[in-house]
Amino acid sequence: MYGLVVENAKVCFDDNIVTCSIGIDGGKIRKIAKIIKGEETYDARGLLALPGAIDTHVHFRDMEQEEKETWVTGSRSALYGGVTTVIDMPNTSPPTFDRDSFDMKLAIAKNSSMIDFGINAGVSTDLDELPRLWKKGAMAFGEIFMAKSTGGFNVDEDTLRDALRMISKMGATASIHAEDEALHEELKKALKNDTSPSVHSQMRPVESEINAVMGAIRLVKETRVAMHLTHISTAKTIELIKGEGITCDVTPHHLLLHMKHWDKLGARAKMNPPIRHDREINALWEGVNDGSIDVLASDHAPHTKEEKDTDVRSAPSGVPGVETMMPLMLKAVYDRKLSLKRLIDMASENPARIFGIEGKGRIQEGYDADIMFVDMSAVKMITAADLHSKAGWTPFEGFEGIFPVAVMQRGNILLDGKEFYAKRGDGNFLRGKGYRPHSIKGMKKMLAGRSGK
Ligand SMILES: NC(=O)N[C@@H](CC(=O)O)C(=O)O
Numbered sequence: 001m002y003g004l005v006v007e008n009a010k011v012c013f014d015d016n017i018v019t020c021s022i023g024i025d026g027g028k029i030r031k032i033a034k035i036i037k038g039e040e041t042y043d044a045r046g047l048l049a050l051p052g053a054i055d056t057h058v059h060f061r062d063m064e065q066e067e068k069e070t071w072v073t074g075s076r077s078a079l080y081g082g083v084t085t086v087i088d089m090p091n092t093s094p095p096t097f098d099r100d101s102f103d104m105k106l107a108i109a110k111n112s113s114m115i116d117f118g119i120n121a122g123v124s125t126d127l128d129e130l131p132r133l134w135k136k137g138a139m140a141f142g143e144i145f146m147a148k149s150t151g152g153f154n155v156d157e158d159t160l161r162d163a164l165r166m167i168s169k170m171g172a173t174a175s176i177h178a179e180d181e182a183l184h185e186e187l188k189k190a191l192k193n194d195t196s197p198s199v200h201s202q203m204r205p206v207e208s209e210i211n212a213v214m215g216a217i218r219l220v221k222e223t224r225v226a227m228h229l230t231h232i233s234t235a236k237t238i239e240l241i242k243g244e245g246i247t248c249d250v251t252p253h254h255l256l257l258h259m260k261h262w263d264k265l266g267a268r269a270k271m272n273p274p275i276r277h278d279r280e281i282n283a284l285w286e287g288v289n290d291g292s293i294d295v296l297a298s299d300h301a302p303h304t305k306e307e308k309d310t311d312v313r314s315a316p317s318g319v320p321g322v323e324t325m326m327p328l329m330l331k332a333v334y335d336r337k338l339s340l341k342r343l344i345d346m347a348s349e350n351p352a353r354i355f356g357i358e359g360k361g362r363i364q365e366g367y368d369a370d371i372m373f374v375d376m377s378a379v380k381m382i383t384a385a386d387l388h389s390k391a392g393w394t395p396f397e398g399f400e401g402i403f404p405v406a407v408m409q410r411g412n413i414l415l416d417g418k419e420f421y422a423k424r425g426d427g428n429f430l431r432g433k434g435y436r437p438h439s440i441k442g443m444k445k446m447l448a449g450r451s452g453k
């Protein structure tokens with residue numbers, strides 16, 4: 001007898017979809033079988049049960065940027081999109097560069113987040129902080145900016161090399177934003193009289209990412225660090241990293257937005273790396289399908305409408321996307337642009353494996369009961385009015401999506417049709433592999449204090 005049994009759920013095992021029951025106790029999946037008895041039951045007839053998505057790249061802002069997003073609004077938005085775990089990026093204000101800023105963010109996230117979360121540590125010139133942040137439980141290091149993006153925290157090559165050496169030694173993963181700052185500076189000057197919105201794509205051309213990726217590959221060879229390239233956007237990136245032991249992710253916006261969207265969206269289409277031509281987009285879809293792209297991530301980067309609806313040079317870069325990521329990609333499954341199995345691999349299984357998140361990412365006995373329930377026939381038009389990010393807009397206005405009808409986290413139904421049960425603080429902090437409860441020095445101090453009593 002299990003505390004809760006999900007009945008009649010359609011679960012994807014390898015390439016087969018099987019109708020079964022899921023027995024849940026203590027927040028974990030204990031048994032999967034045809035028929036299971038439970039104290040309570042949840043009828044999932046007609047619905048697919050997919051593992052909750054793990055979005056390894058979000059910017060939930062908060063602190064000094066509450067106007068853009070908070071952990072409450074960001075995590076709520078994630079939940080409505082079937083995302084049950086997020087990893088937050090360090091280019092916040094204040095940036096997550098040291099123990100104090102890490103603790104500050106952690107305290108806010110613990111109080112606010114409705115879903116489970118990891119916190120990444122940033123890399124600044126103060127490299128001594130890296131091992132300390134790792135011990136605090138940072139999930140990974142990054143995104144590390146090779147070029148300026150929101151916040152402007154790019155590091156030079158020497159700092160990056162030293163940082164990667166340390167990250168490698170610690171056994172952590174480095175997540176890299178690969179663009180070439182020097183090339184951007186040059187092109188900014190050359191294109192200074194161009195006022196068209198699409199100039200942003202010209203100022204950060206494919207060569208920018210390619211140069212940076214080549215540099216990153218050299219650094220992997222030197223430092224042997226576990227490297228993950230985030231939000232890749234070019235055909236050549238996929239080709240270059242083949243066989244190099246580097247993992248990567250792609251965003252829905254690089255798969256679904258084209259150069260032609262500049263006309264419709266203006267500066268709302270501005271993000272880094274920028275939107276590209278069909279040649280790159282087609283290669284990204286190929287990478288999605290042949291498995292050379294490991295992960296799907298949103299790079300949820302909320303900015304207010306007021307900030308975005310201005311000229312392209314002054315508007316900040318970034319688009320919200322945590323809530324639309326799975327709906328857009330489930331619609332892509334519906335349209336046969338990728339298989340359901342591939343989507344699950346990219347959105348749940350691979351993120352957990354690459355970032356070392358134990359017990360998540362699969363519908364399997366022993367795993368957390370993080371489950372989204374989906375009616376594949378419920379295609380809906382996406383509109384900002386229905387979304388929950390503080391940003392209040394979406395670059396995917398008018399696109400079609402398939403939103404989850406219910407979402408469960410560790411066995412608790414947090415969203416069910418129109419009912420929303422999640423509360424702030426429901427989310428657990430997921431510690432990275434380097435977490436240590438006390439430093440040896442702290443332990444000695446503690447013991448000394450005790451014996452003195
Ligand atoms: N992607 C973006 O254009 N912006 C991100 C930063 C980043 O991921 O580079 C942001 O934090 O706004």
Ligand SMILES: [Zn+2]
Pocket residue numbers: 143149177231272273
């Ligand atoms: Zn980035």
Ligand SMILES: [Zn+2]
Pocket residue numbers: 057059089143299301
């Ligand atoms: Zn980002």
